[in-house]
Amino acid sequence: MSTNLNLQAVDAVVARAVLAFDRWKLASAQSRADFLNELAHGLEWSRDPLVDIAMTETSLGKDRLGGELTRTVFQLKHFADKVLAGRLSADVENEVVAGPPPAGHPHLLRTHVPVGVVAVFAASNFPFAFSVLGGDTVSALAVGCPVVVKVHPGHPRLSRAVQAIAQGVMDSRPEWEGLIGLVEGAGFESGVHLVEHPQVAAVSFTGSLVGGRALWKIANAREVPIPFYGELGSINPVVVLPSALEQGGGERAAALAASIAGSSGQFCTSPGVLIGLKGPAMDTFVQSLAAGLSQQGTHRMLTEGIERSFAAGVERLGRLTERGVSPAPVLDPSGVPKPGLFVTDAQRFVDSHELREEVFGPSCVVVLADSPAQIAEVLLSVTGSLTVTLWGLDGDDPAHHRILDAALRIGGRILFDGVPTGVAVTESQHHGGPWPSSTNALFTSVGDASSARFLRPVVLQSFPAWARARVR
């Protein structure tokens, strides 16, 4: 298809979504929940063929993909439940207070309206959970916004197969027509056209810092700028203090190895930095971790571009770090990434912004610090991260306060146990953090609050009863 035809196709998909919006913004909670549940059933029904296609296109394993499909189905049903329960937005109503301002005021209802058509840029690394029917799509649909999904070029066949299921559901009720559209185009052009489209009201994006920042700039440069919710990369530091190593250090090393190398290290929350205090206990832990990593089975990466970035990233870290305790991570000649570690000194890490850049893949930089205070400094040198994991901070003391305070400055989710990969879909979740992990750290792309990205507050003042039915 020529470029021009491609862009016309984008326009046609957006036009259908705009028509759909007029119906969908006023659809009943029951209709919205039914739609999400039907999509969930459709995915579940086609589980085996979908997982097969996904395996071929992404190199991810069968168990991982099956689990991801289960999670995607769960998300759809979870949001359906929340829609029915009216839990995705909260109205606030203040009755008339007689008298002059500022104390007196009219009757006010603070409620929300859906923003309009949302452009969803699918992620490479979650072909189900952050693609055509993934978290961004669900959180938008649930609150009345149609979506146009920019297919990730790493899994076009899967995207089309999932869209065919969605199309079947959309065809079953006139009200659902046009709610989910698909845009393809391997180059940058169709994505740019989508972000620039005057009828697109918001964008969600999961991907690289370079690509995401470029699209974010385009969203801001529009005559009428629109919100761009991007997740652009995160190094997810893990701090391990001595008390965490006294008991169960071996188990922790095994869990961390799996978190670093699982799915060939291609999770948004894969730990890329491990920070500990210099000394024999840490040395032993790092050796256990290295041993654990050597046992992790990895597979080819999601795309050739990601392969190339990983090779360049580990080459860079190899140049910047001073010594190794384990084989350094490498892309082997067959294109499979081999997990491993780099080791560096805390001061060097703080001084080098290149050491703090994300390397997407099964690579981790071990940072050795002299004191808890220096650990806090290391954390603060990371401007933003989706997660920070803090092991061994059980006691209520100033050194721990200092480390947590630093983690709270840079992180969106702070874990005191477990590993950062695996993000629960709950009311309480927050999956977002200071730049560059998110373009807007006040919003999340996982959990109930992810719908808040697509709802705009409005106030009705001194309104007739019928007006309430025009806002849902």
Add this chain to the structure above:
Amino acid sequence: MSTNLNLQAVDAVVARAVLAFDRWKLASAQSRADFLNELAHGLEWSRDPLVDIAMTETSLGKDRLGGELTRTVFQLKHFADKVLAGRLSADVENEVVAGPPPAGHPHLLRTHVPVGVVAVFAASNFPFAFSVLGGDTVSALAVGCPVVVKVHPGHPRLSRAVQAIAQGVMDSRPEWEGLIGLVEGAGFESGVHLVEHPQVAAVSFTGSLVGGRALWKIANAREVPIPFYGELGSINPVVVLPSALEQGGGERAAALAASIAGSSGQFCTSPGVLIGLKGPAMDTFVQSLAAGLSQQGTHRMLTEGIERSFAAGVERLGRLTERGVSPAPVLDPSGVPKPGLFVTDAQRFVDSHELREEVFGPSCVVVLADSPAQIAEVLLSVTGSLTVTLWGLDGDDPAHHRILDAALRIGGRILFDGVPTGVAVTESQHHGGPWPSSTNALFTSVGDASSARFLRPVVLQSFPAWARARVR
């Protein structure tokens, strides 16, 4: 002071605020509430001299300024109450659910942390309520963020006098030191330096589209971009349908005239467009409105720049509209704006973006439409507005639905009675709307939710009990 010294002064003020942040983010609710209440008492105590200075600097009237000071005191006390009641942010906690994901999950607490030092650009038109101790300052302080206020060059003496009061309060407790800093500089440079400062975490701004958009771009162009909450201009359409004119048309005309011309039309929510159906009833209403406007006392505008913009704006509208029913608004030779009306056809209004640009001052464009459907079209041609007022939409019928739906697409607050000027400070308030009325339409600068601009969600996962005390 030379430019260089000026910028050094900015750095010094920010540095003090950064130190203050380390204490303030952990201050008790009681300390925060005490601070806000002390500021309120300080303002109230100096009411007369402050109003006198404000009158000299702004040309605004004594009653208006006294009322604004009362409102500012109310805001401070209101937020103090909300801090004590814990109403400015809501935590969500999910206990452990045993079992594998996606249903099973760890203990999660979604809470919030203050973002850091907030740069507040004071507004010209609210020398108390949106200046040194105004709404932006209060909403930031209440949730743990120190502020650096960029003084509005239209009222520097008043700003210094209010800051002297704040300084007295800050001097009374070590915990309060450095919480409110002042930055001066008539040019653009010190403001730019503030927005570019690496230690500034967010910006709030009320002012012109040109100045606001420029600063917003600078906030986005930083190495680490920061949120910029700007209110950049709004034309606040008022729709009047025939049923609103049948009874009480005269009263409505008088109220609207006062809303258009009050404070010489220098409110963010002053109505700049009146939309009605062609015909004798509307003609009569417009004549009453014109008569009402001729009785409004106006005074010189806030600054010479605003005077010039008003003169240029009414000259432009005069060129673009076809006929008058009342004297067109004009800046008279003594520099006092005289209120008045322009009249135009709906189609012309929809076709001309120049007709839709805000003219800050006592000017209003009457737009005559052929049908309710065309009224909706006129509304939709306005991309964003803080308010939309809809008179005469009592009945639950399709024509009214269409107009309200259009209003909901473009407006932040929809009024069915009364006038848009006068914004209640309540839990339910929303003072923000689609671009350009706000740079981020999901946030408000008035009411309890205004603090949400300065709080970032964080999740604590599997956390020890002591960690709760590090987030407030």
